Amino acid sequence: MPYVPHSPEETREMLEVIGVNSVDDLFAEIPIELRPKSFNLPKGMSEMAVLEKMEKIAARNTTNLTSFLGAGFYDHFIPTAVDALISRSEFYTAYTPYQPEASQGTLQAIFEYQTAMARLLDLPYANASVYDGGTALYEATLMAVRKTKRRKIIVSEALNPIYRVMLDSYTTNLNLELITVPHNHGRTNIKSLTAIIDKDTAAVIVQNPNFFGSVNDFTDLFTTVHEHKAIAIMSTYPVLQSVLKTPGQMGADIAVAEGQSIGQPLSFGGPYLGVMTCSKALVRQMPGRMAGRTEDGEGKTGYVLTLQAREQHIRRQKATSNICSNQALCALRTLIHLCLLGEEGMRRTAGLSIERAHYAADRLTSIDGVELFTKGPFGNEFAVTLPVNAFEVIDKLTERGIIPGFPLGRYYEGLENGLLIACTEKTTEEQIGIFAEILRGTL
Amino acid sequence: MKTVFKKSVPGREGVWPEKPKSKIEDFIPADMLRESSGMPSLSELDVVRHFTKLSMKNFGVDSNFYPLGSCTMKYNPKFTEQVAALPGFARLHPVISQLKGAGRHCQGALEVVFETERMLSELCGMADFTMHPMAGAHGELTGVMLIAAYHRDKGNKKTKIICPDSAHGTNPASAAIAGYDVVSVESHDGIITPEALAEVLDDEVAAVMMTCPNTLGLFETHLPEIVKMIHEKDALLYYDGANMNAIMGKMRVGDAGFDVVHLNLHKTLATPHGGGGPGSGPVGVCEKLTPFLPISRVKKLEDGQYYLDYDAPKSIGYVAPFYGNFGVYLKAYAYMLRLGREGLTRATENAVLSANYMRKRLEDDYEIPYNRICMHEFVASAVKQAKNGVRALDVAKALLDKGHHAPTIYFPQIVKECMMFEPTETESKETLDQFLDDMIEIARLSDSDPDFIKNAPTTLSVSRLDETKAARDMVITDDIE
Incomplete structure (x- = not known):
């Protein structure tokens, strides 16, 4: 059995010191009526087999799309x-x-x-x-x-x-x-x-x-x-x-x-x-x-x-x-992340994220019917209103390789056309450009 | 060693991204911005060396035997780290699952949630599990919230929760923070008796929180009767899963009559403790409590597709922003797959075997207050040594000098000069023997040269630290003088 070192000989020596005949004797205090009615877990697998299985499961998640999701959780580069x-x-x-x-x-x-x-x-x-x-x-x-x-x-x-x-x-x-x-x-x-x-x-x-x-x-x-x-x-x-x-x-x-x-x-x-x-x-x-x-x-x-x-x-x-x-x-x-980036690195990360979000806001609001919802100064995230339901737009754009943001209608009644868009220093102007062009073509 | 902030050299380049093209003031008015945030300026090597040196001042399971009672410091297999780091998991944004039709982008993650819940349900004999709680104490709080929701739904007026005097401190704290009055029940000869329970069990009791084996490492032999008494009052029985490593394959808490259980995956199912977290504290429930589980639930369609179900009108709501510590229970899932039915049972058997072996070998030199067959851990006392002025704390510090982590000390509080040992199943007999020989030598030195023990540790980066001064000065950042 993996990760259990005692050999049969060592087990015997230990049982002798304890003064019982078998490992089962150590569990004698558990009343019969409390013993498991079933224990149908699968058989164990080799390390290689588990890794193969988990790689296959992981492959059923999509993580290669260009994403503008934030909503409080952001994809910044980790050194x-x-x-x-x-x-x-x-x-x-x-x-x-x-x-x-x-x-x-x-x-x-x-x-x-x-x-x-x-x-x-x-x-x-x-x-x-x-x-x-x-x-x-x-x-x-x-x-x-x-x-x-x-x-x-x-x-x-x-x-x-x-x-x-x-x-x-x-x-x-x-x-x-x-x-x-x-x-x-x-x-x-x-x-x-x-x-x-x-x-x-x-x-x-x-x-x-x-x-x-x-x-x-x-x-x-x-x-x-x-x-x-x-x-x-x-x-x-x-x-x-x-x-x-x-x-x-x-x-x-x-x-x-x-x-x-x-x-x-x-x-x-x-x-x-x-x-x-x-x-x-x-x-x-x-x-x-x-x-x-x-x-x-x-x-x-x-x-x-x-x-x-x-x-x-x-x-x-x-x-x-x-x-x-x-x-x-x-x-x-x-x-460690803060120490590696330091004062200047963190300022640049914030600066780039804010800059890209403003670039995205400019590009997206140049599309007919797309309007900036977030009024006044904003950081690396902003909301727009679309001429149509945001859930539908997200669905369509995801098919084209872009997750355009988070639908505000999920939590705010009356904002079904609202889309919350986040950028980080990982977001490129090229990705923003493609997003804008696909969105323009979709609306 | 200087703090990392004191090592900062202004102008030194770290892992910097490119320079932005514009100034932040171009987007946000200057009066809404700050000056320096005080982060250090260091090279990558400065940072790597600083933290590598810091790590060398720590004991960990890979480098030291760590028989810390109640904490199940077993070996953490390396392959599970690789599983959690797979980009298909690590890069997955949690809100992707909330977009229309986006379940198709996270089928793998939903499968992990679903299958882990199924396996834990089978392991514990419960109807269902939620993976949302982010640590053991968080699981307890969730469990008590489920209990409250159950009684509210039935119109029961229940205001009290009973905890044994040997309970982990989190049990009464979780009950209190969820709004209950806490009532203590005394243990007799180390366990709870029906007579003692009857004295405090009335119609206002919402639940009794127990752990079995209890914190003394003893099996609660009156459990069948206790279960009956509690259910007759329409109270619920809560199982604190901290000691689950003692019973895998030997008893299922659901079959035994428990209604709610939390597990500590970072204990029983081998996910690393990380120096204090992150953990994972999933909660299992019996059938009648399933309508109250936190939102959202992962469900499986007949065609094998998974989806998130938010339709749960009786649910206690959200205890976590998403689905709990996914990156942690992913490792526990991989560990369960690796060990399977037999491996998990063997883990329990060997944990109990090692604990009893240690107990037996220490009985001549240390007081063992409940010296009978124990489960995965046992309690010893330094009362013999205390006659020479050597206390449990001193024994603990002397062990550090021998290169072993100390046992849990002064818990449970009902045993004087308490030392609680939990060897776990992954330690070899040579390791146990070396530790036991060192324990016995410490006992002998306590007689012959007690000052030597009382001055330990002397081989580590610091000797005994003044905790009173720390509490008085409250210097908890580099900027407090």
């Missing part, structure tokens, strides 16, 4: 050294660093990741990551509820709808009031958001750039949030955060992000990572792991998991969250 470094088995076969002296590699990397996220989102404290951007937002919401002891949550409709449906699920049993404020032609409706903040408001949740790609400045909104002693939560896109005005500059109390776009392959939805950062006043409410700097007996610098008194293995039902892991290897990928 080769990211995969080479995370393949170090000392990183990927280690557990959560409970024995800090034997885990300084993981711990220092988490500390550096926290530093990178705190700088990128421009808030002083960051945790070691949570599962994904959606769960980060949910945990941020609970932080605000605990801190303010209030139950009303105001959410912009221009927040990624995937996160909005996750928030709905998670808060079902918690007696929270979620109020969704409609977007205004793809713009985050700052006026309406501001108008409904009151003394019962725990948090206001907005996104920048919002789901339609629109870039915002929430400084005034967050001032109003603070006047009501509520918590300002902002979801952001980490690649563009290397150039955009920061959550910290706008006055956010908690900033979260889906970390996928820096270093993670798309991989059909995961594993990704949820980035979480916050102000000093909220750090003890923040869930998840955190690595802190300290010293050993000789004064040598080292790192440990810290503030564990908030966590489930000590506090049990009184913990800030049930979460007991981070996405350590994903966080490491993000950190």
Whole structure:
């Protein structure tokens, strides 16, 4: 049997030491009525056969089309050294660093990741990551509820709808009031958001750039949030955060992000990572792991998991969250990716992605009947309205080798003709040109 | 070692893409932009060397025996990494499945979701599984949300969840975060008795969360009666799958009467732990809970085509943005295919064999509080050593100096000076023997030279670290003084 080393002779020796006659004797305590009624799993296969089978399955997925899909999940180039470094088995076969002296590699990397996220989102404290951007937002919401002891949550409709449906699920049993404020032609409706903040408001949740790609400045909104002693939560896109005005500059109390776009392959939805950062006043409410700097007996610098008194293995039902892991290897990928590109590389990545999106917007809106839906400044993503149903257009263009974007009608009633289009530094002007020509021919 | 930020040299070129033709200010007003983000400027080699050096300060399963109880640190076969990296999987955008007719572009991925759910259902004897939860604790939360939805649908007013005192800390935390009051039940001689359960089991109990074998490595021998008692109150029985490696092919939790189960694929099914994640925590349910599973479900048509079904009016909704940690459970699927029915059963048998062998060989030198046949792990105590001032923590640190990772210590909390060992099936007898010899030597040194043990570790990049200082200073980034 693969991966089981004991020979029959060794098994016999071990059974003798234990003082039983057979391996079956070790399971004698399992009552007969609890034994399996069936166990019809297939027979095992050789490594070669499994690899062949999996290659065939993988070939039934289409990944060779030119894609303009984004919707919060972006296909940026990942430097080769990211995969080479995370393949170090000392990183990927280690557990959560409970024995800090034997885990300084993981711990220092988490500390550096926290530093990178705190700088990128421009808030002083960051945790070691949570599962994904959606769960980060949910945990941020609970932080605000605990801190303010209030139950009303105001959410912009221009927040990624995937996160909005996750928030709905998670808060079902918690007696929270979620109020969704409609977007205004793809713009985050700052006026309406501001108008409904009151003394019962725990948090206001907005996104920048919002789901339609629109870039915002929430400084005034967050001032109003603070006047009501509520918590300002902002979801952001980490690649563009290397150039955009920061959550910290706008006055956010908690900033979260889906970390996928820096270093993670798309991989059909995961594993990704949820980035979480916050102000000093909220750090003890923040869930998840955190690595802190300290010293050993000789004064040598080292790192440990810290503030564990908030966590489930000590506090049990009184913990800030049930979460007991981070996405350590994903966080490491993000950190290495950021280090390889550095300040200039990240700026260029953001710049190229924005430039290509504006080129695409120009080319596509030169087609009769195609109009820019996203008003005002946008980043690497924008929405257009088509003269016909977007689902149909996507279907037709996919046949021609292009996935033109995401249909807004999937989540927004009345926007059935809306198409959300994303570019990254991998998108070429040539691909955009072909897209535009095929679209023109289709309409 | 300096942090990577302190190594930055302004102007040094990294892995840069080409320069954009235009300025960002041409598209976005300058007052909506930031100055420097503070990322370092380093060459590719600077970065490669920094992280390679960091990796050398870590223990991992490939380099060290890692008998960390409750964590199932088994060997992670290399071929599964290659499976997850296949471009047909790694490059697949998740929203492609939501486009009209685009199911045809992700048939392979949908097949993996569907088949993994089928195999896990057969492994555990459950009616169905969801792959969406992204880690064990996330699976627990999902499981408790399913329990809440079930009772809400039936109009049951249930406010409490019972957890044994030996339960993993996540169980009460998951129950609480889902809105329940947590009630503890005491174990007797290491297990739950019907009498103890009867004292706390009333009509307001929504569920009882158990793991079997429990965290002491003991089989819950009263399980058949416990199942009956719980179901008579229309409460549900939850199985914490952290200890699944003890029972594959020997017991199926569904057949045994459990209603909800989460698995930790990063434990039982050999996907790497990654230094703390990413994991995967799929949840299995019995027939009556299937209508509540998260959206969306992968279904199979008669012609063999797969599609996503969003029509689930009773569903708890979305717990993950898409289909969970696909790139993780892909590896677990490949591992299950490789081992098959027999291989998985052998894995369990050898895990239990190795644990009992270790328990037996340690019994003369360490206190074994429940010294009887255990399952895949067992608990020892350093109370004998504590007489000389050597505590479980000291034994753990001395093991690090011997090149072994430590066991889980001070858990479960009901055992004094607790050390929980889980060898897993993949470690050879020589490895176990070397470890056991070292454990016995540490016990002897605890008598003859306790200070030597209390000063460990001395061979690693740092000696014992001041955790109080870390919590007080709260220096969690390079920018906090």
